[in-house]
């Protein structure tokens with residue numbers, strides 16, 4: 001499968017619908033994800049908690065260092081790491097580059113976010129730096145991230161645009177986040193509200209739509225005054241585009257009580273959703289609501305919003321649950337959970353949005369018109385004019401949904417992994433299947449991996465100490481096919497968890513962030529990994545994938561194709577092995593497969609083809625070992641795992657007295 005698609009994960013939950021779905025996964029299947037063949041490969045220790053979902057770019061050419069899949073990890077210590085995604089053997093312990101943006105805000109603190117807990121901010125400890133998931137523009141080779149720093153002048157949010165190859169700041173970067181908007185709200189001065197970094201947490205994932213970068217903000221533990229803000233930056237100039245500032249509660253005065261304004265954008269770390277017409281969808285937390293039909297009100301607490309973006313940010317539609325006043329009064333944010341846009345399906349109501357909130361309700365909405373007859377908000381009744389409302393969740397919905405093959409997956413607090421089939425714009429009334437594990441606070445935020453519509457797996461991370469990575473056959477989530485607590489001796493144990501963490505799957509690996517760590521999971525046998533990549537479901541069929549089979553009929557058996565990083569499914573007579581006399585020495589070159597860590601390479605010499613002596617060996621554990629005058633040099637990888645070719649050149653040293661024969665022997 002030379003043409004097997006390579007996945008990138010450039011934004012939270014894979015796409016701007018926030019489906020969490022990667023359909024280019026050709027290695028991991030329900031058959032091989034179990035604790036016999038799948039597990040933790042290694043862990044990257046990092047300098048802070050990893051709230052942001054890790055991102056991933058396949059095939060980055062690092063100058064002078066070859067081609068690599070890279071993992072991008074942001075921490076609450078205000079660092080961004082680019083890490084080798086497949087092994088920590090390259091670069092320095094796998095770290096391609098790391099940048100730090102300065103001191104994060106140490107917590108607990110009474111300096112900000114001090115409304116609850118005896119005046120201490122404790123929601124995110126032990127520091128607040130980077131919380132929202134960054135976003136990558138692959139065409140520009142740029143990663144955008146918001147960092148929160150504590151400086152002599154106070155607390156600052158800065159937008160950084162980093163070169164994904166080397167971590168350097170791109171042109172115009174960084175910029176201090178600063179914004180204002182007309183309004184008469186409690187914190188306004190002279191009819192202007194000014195963005196206050198200390199009052200606003202950057203919690204939700206960053207969003208890129210066209211050439212506009214959206215960054216949304218909320219409050220630290222509901223500490224007033226704060227608002228929901230969305231700032232739309234031109235990604236070239238890193239300046240806010242005129243008209244691209246939106247405030248959820250711009251005119252909330254003290255007439256609305258002691259907690260006027262608010263309506264933050266948290267969404268459990270989820271991202272603003274974007275449809276094909278670049279409309280933005282998001283949910284707001286509790287706060288002032290005045291947008292009763294026909295009132296002209298501009299306050300949108302506890303609402304699902306659609307903004308148009310064609311001429312600045314404008315409210316295009318909204319849905320507010322009938323009980324919004326109660327939600328606001330009891331800190332029962334709708335916006336604790338994240339929405340998802342459902343990919344278009346046949347039948348009626350092809351354009352769906354699903355999402356839930358802290359009230360324990362889950363909503364299915366027609367995003368072309370969120371409410372029937374544009375009711376928006378039912379001020380006098382106790383029903384909502386939307387497609388469907390689930391009222392029977394076991395707990396608060398504070399996570400995000402995911403999608404695969406006509407089904408929605410979600411779990412609330414104290415809930416289980418559940419899948420619901422979609423038909424004609426509604427979800428099945430009861431789950432299509434339900435998992436066995438109860439997820440305590442805050443529930444789980446699933447992601448899905450699949451090869452097209454086959455081999456679907458639903459993944460999630462349980463927030464616990466340690467965190468637990470779990471996997472389910474997506475077609476029927478009844479059975480947990482894997483969890484990281486199964487293997488003996490804590491083989492697969494994660495670090496302690498962080499709230500709302502969502503794992504990420506790309507190209508045969510699963511990445512799970514936790515406290516001070518990101519762990520990398522995959523097939524534990526590199527040979528099985530290679531065979532599955534090339535032979536799919538035939539990976540364990542010895543007639544096709546066996547070491548001494550030659551399914552492409554080129555005379556090179558699979559073991560040698562594996563060792564030399566060639567494609568076993570495309571006939572390529574000949575191989576990368578070549579010999580020459582250089583400076584009077586015999587030199588042999590070949591492509592060693594750096595992913596074949598289970599193989600032993602033995603270079604041998606003989607004067608007569610009868611007596612062979614070992615000149616050099618290569619093992620993953622010891623590298624090249626010389627048994628005499630021979631030496632080896634290697635270049636950087638010229639291809640991606642699991643065919644990670646590196647050109648090895650072996651010099652046999654002392655000129656032979658007579659003719660010399662050399663050979664390469666491969667074994668496990």
Ligand SMILES: [Ca+2]
Pocket residue numbers: 549550551552553554555556557558561568
């Ligand atoms: Ca072959």
